[in-house]
Amino acid sequence: MLxxxxxxxxxxxxxxxxxLEGISRYTAKKTNTNPQFLxxxxxxxxxxxxxxxxxxxxAPYLYKLYSSYGFIEDQIAIIxxxxxxxxLFFGASSGFIVQSYGKRKVFVIATLLYAVxxxxxxSSQYSVLIIGRIISGASTSILFCAQEAWYIHEHITxxxxxxxxxxxTMLKASKTNSVLAVFAGVLSYCMCELYGxxxxxxxILSVPVLLxxxxxxxxxxxENVESPGKLKKVVIRSNSTTSSTRSEKxxxxxxxxxxxxxxxxxxxxxxxxxxxxxxxxxxxxxxFLWTPVLDHHNPPLGIVFASFMAAxxxxxxxxxxxxxxxxxxxxxxxxxxxxxxxxxxxxGCVISTEPSREFPVISFIxxxxxxxxxxxxxxxxxxxxRAIELDKLDVAVTTWFRVPLNLIACSGLIFLxxxxxxxxxxxxxxxxxxxxxxxxxxxxxxxxxxxxxxxxPVVQTDD
Numbered sequence: 001m002l003x004x005x006x007x008x009x010x011x012x013x014x015x016x017x018x019x020l021e022g023i024s025r026y027t028a029k030k031t032n033t034n035p036q037f038l039x040x041x042x043x044x045x046x047x048x049x050x051x052x053x054x055x056x057x058x059a060p061y062l063y064k065l066y067s068s069y070g071f072i073e074d075q076i077a078i079i080x081x082x083x084x085x086x087x088l089f090f091g092a093s094s095g096f097i098v099q100s101y102g103k104r105k106v107f108v109i110a111t112l113l114y115a116v117x118x119x120x121x122x123s124s125q126y127s128v129l130i131i132g133r134i135i136s137g138a139s140t141s142i143l144f145c146a147q148e149a150w151y152i153h154e155h156i157t158x159x160x161x162x163x164x165x166x167x168x169t170m171l172k173a174s175k176t177n178s179v180l181a182v183f184a185g186v187l188s189y190c191m192c193e194l195y196g197x198x199x200x201x202x203x204i205l206s207v208p209v210l211l212x213x214x215x216x217x218x219x220x221x222x223e224n225v226e227s228p229g230k231l232k233k234v235v236i237r238s239n240s241t242t243s244s245t246r247s248e249k250x251x252x253x254x255x256x257x258x259x260x261x262x263x264x265x266x267x268x269x270x271x272x273x274x275x276x277x278x279x280x281x282x283x284x285x286x287x288f289l290w291t292p293v294l295d296h297h298n299p300p301l302g303i304v305f306a307s308f309m310a311a312x313x314x315x316x317x318x319x320x321x322x323x324x325x326x327x328x329x330x331x332x333x334x335x336x337x338x339x340x341x342x343x344x345x346x347x348g349c350v351i352s353t354e355p356s357r358e359f360p361v362i363s364f365i366x367x368x369x370x371x372x373x374x375x376x377x378x379x380x381x382x383x384x385x386r387a388i389e390l391d392k393l394d395v396a397v398t399t400w401f402r403v404p405l406n407l408i409a410c411s412g413l414i415f416l417x418x419x420x421x422x423x424x425x426x427x428x429x430x431x432x433x434x435x436x437x438x439x440x441x442x443x444x445x446x447x448x449x450x451x452x453x454x455x456x457p458v459v460q461t462d463d
Contacts (some may be wrong), residue, residue: 020317056184086137111214189302279406315375
């Protein structure tokens with residue numbers, strides 16, 4: 001039953017996504033027709049498309065791949081934890097690395113490392129797979145940081161386009177992201193199940209795709225290095241290895257401390273950061289959980305994944321449609337509604353994963369609504385950060401949000417199997433439910449904080 005339901009759901013959600021996208025384009029009020037901006041945007045997307053597609057190809061059958069090598073759920077959880085821990089460390093330092101050594105150079109190197117981590121999946125050795133996962137976590141953290149930092153620097157500093165235009169590119173990239181994810185799911189299903197190439201096939205296919213992204217970046221992107229890089233050059237001229245190392249360490253610590261200080265001094269930023277960390281940590285745990293919950297019922301995993309991504313498209317389209325009609329809708333209220341819907345979906349997962357009575361259909365439907373809520377969440381966060389002027393923050397600040405995110409995800413997976421796998425999975429869903437409840441209350445507090453700030457604006461006086 002689940003097998004047929006998955007295909008039917010994918011077709012229905014896909015048609016709904018196409019319909020909503022058509023309505024969205026028809027009712028769109030503003031488009032940017034500046035030829036210089038569009039040319040620059042195409043250069044960015046020329047690299048963005050293959051790197052995102054290569055990344056998504058690794059997603060649908062990753063858990064299945066580890067399982068096919070004979071590893072049990074406990075062992076697979078540890079592999080995922082190593083990836084999250086790697087992202088935790090390199091996520092906090094990626095801003096400094098990118099600014100110090102050049103965005104294009106770092107991006108190309110990270111692309112090569114990511115391709116290597118995909119090739120490592122050919123090995124069935126547990127320790128080798130852990131190393132590959134660590135490389136993957138590090139490379140993706142640095143990769144996407146470098147990509148975003150390069151675009152923002154070129155957009156504002158080099159081309160001097162208005163900051164408001166960044167949203168045009170990010171919106172187009174977000175839509176492209178979801179479409180590529182759907183296509184990656186379908187293609188992975190065809191390779192793994194329709195043609196019987198095995199769960200490692202999508203990862204191998206991603207290698208040339210990732211390399212194409214690295215080549216395009218090397219050819220089309222211009223290098224830009226921030227002031228930390230200039231400091232490095234000065235230090236090198238001194239021919240003192242010790243002073244060079246000390247200067248780099250001081251600069252790294254200063255960058256990290258400045259980012260953390262900015263967060264601590266802004267109450268709204270703290271609240272947004274906590275909501276982001278809590279919600280996205282649950283999203284990371286869902287990335288691990290959906291396959292073991294559904295896999296033993298033999299669904300087409302690639303189509304399941306494609307359905308999830310199509311649901312994300314639907315969520316984003318619904319939010320944009322509501323915003324086009326209800327222009328005065330505050331993003332903070334939308335965030336509260338998104339957290340409330342997510343609470344209901346996670347509760348559905350808690351109910352449907354009872355070991356003695358599993359309901360895979362309910363779990364699948366709950367996952368779909370969770371992904372739809374995710375599709376609403378990301379544009380809501382973009383609008384919210386812009387509304388309270390958090391979108392202008394440096395990369396070193398925003399990367400700190402990933403620290404609690406990965407800590408929560410790692411902790412959840414480490415303590416997943418205190419007893420049987422099924423009971424541990426259900427307990428983890430219960431923990432996710434509590435986490436989203438906390439995020440809901442913090443988002444409600446954020447609404448009050450924004451109201452207070454607007455009713456009591458800070459008056460600046462000249463001394």
